[in-house]
Amino acid sequence: MTIHALWIISKAGGLVFSRSYSDALPQLPVNTILTLAGILHGIHAITARLTPSPATSNQNQNQGPASGSTGGLESFEAEGWGGKVFLTPTGRWKGEGGE
Secondary structure, rough: EEEEEEEEEEEOEEEEEEEEEEOOOOOOOOOHHHHHHHHHHHHHHHHHHHHHOOOOOOOOOOOOOOOOOOOOOEEEEEOEEEEEEEEOHHHHHHEEEEO
């Protein structure tokens, strides 16, 4: 997989770092990158809450993903394009897009 862009998004959803590594794709305006980063953060947060976790009793059924599970969006694909999400130990996550 070729990496065309790297975004680092803070735990709060703010874009910390953005860099394009490809001249083959048109440059996105900064506002578009900020919007897409916010959308990806929101989707990741929602899917992390939807990730099923094994419940051992009625008390922990509403506590979200099991300990050690990252949950949430891990990758996404479209025709000729896709991306992966990597969670970091610092609480930030990186989104990489490529073919």
